[in-house]
Amino acid sequence: MSESNAPAISNPVEYIQHHLQNLSIGGQPEALVDFSVFFVDIFLVTVALAGVFAFVAYKVGQSLDPDKPTGMQNILEMIVEFVNQQVKDIFPSADQWVGPLAITIFVMVILMNAMDIIPVDLLPSLIAGIASIFGADPHHVYFKVVPTTNLDTTFALALMVFLLIMYYNIKSKGFAGYLMVFLTHPFAAETPWVKVILAPANIMMTIIEELAKPISMGLRLFGNMFAGELLFLLIALLGVGWAMPGQIVLGSVWAIFHIMVVLLQAYIFMLLTIIFLGIASQSSEDH
């Protein structure tokens, strides 16, 4: 680790920039939205974590012991019960998909966030080492471990929720009813001509409101995790020399604190998903 660190530490900016680069197909993105680029690293990590979760879930789900729950079954039962309780409390009329959606978001965000706890240089160095065996220049092998420090991941989740919000809105209010929400919300009026006057403002406000939901969700998770990752990188800048005890102490403290951030962000994301879907499922009379 020190070998690959040594030149990077001497140039902190390069070290951090190196860590913020993705292993990608199609080069690095040119614009804010560039669909010609595909980040292999975060996708692979996400797939691996999803695979682990799916595998464990499958194993537990196939061998459920109703009388004597042990080990993993206890943990998963606890999580399922917890999520189910949240869904029941916030969104009582939820259909059968809200629970699985919420638990998948909750567990996956925890798992993806938890990749932040792994020492920042461990996996990238490992990948660089493996790549160098195959003749690649280790300094040009990029690997970003934490999927949630990437906008793609957080916006994928948020976009999913956004699409479901629209789906549940149309399902509960009908397409016309959903459009009426844009015209009559948040400023309601009794007389027709006031309604007409308020309509443009309502349309603007509701569009902003609806868009703000997924964007704030995606950015909140991304911002928290990105900041956490960046702090780990800054702490890692202390290197392996005389400042190493400082790195160990600071890194430990921040990692311990970060456990809370990891869980809290996952909880918030899950909770907001349920709340937004619950609001979307209210019939138009409730508004």
Add this chain to the structure above:
Amino acid sequence: MNVTATLFGQLIVFTVLIWFIKQYLWEPVITALEDRKTRVAEGLAAAEEGHKFEEQAQKQVEEELGAAKNQSAELIAQAQKRASEIVEKAKADATEEANRIKSAGEAELTMERSRATEELRSQVATLAISGAEKILGKEIDSNVHAKALAELAAKI
């Protein structure tokens, strides 16, 4: 810090995962939890029922025990009453018998006495007559002096 095609990859991963989790974790676990809940509730209800049943049985036992006690006490009282009755009756019978025997004895005694008196009287009368005959030297006609003799005998 860009949005790229990875977004769609992630979307597909999450969508598939949600379906998978629903199929293989959520539904079995929810079913198992519901199942357990029902069974626990059933078990508790059964325990409650058993408890109630036991209470009822206890009550019944107490009731029957009380009834038996009452009955036995009654029986004992009856027996005691009967025993005292028998004793009383025996006592009364004995007293009566004793009285009867006593009165019979008394009557016999009286009769005996009066008979003896009568005999004595007649003997006295006879004696008196014979005595008087001897004294007077002549026969006293008992028929003539019967009245005087009877008076004499009565005086004795």
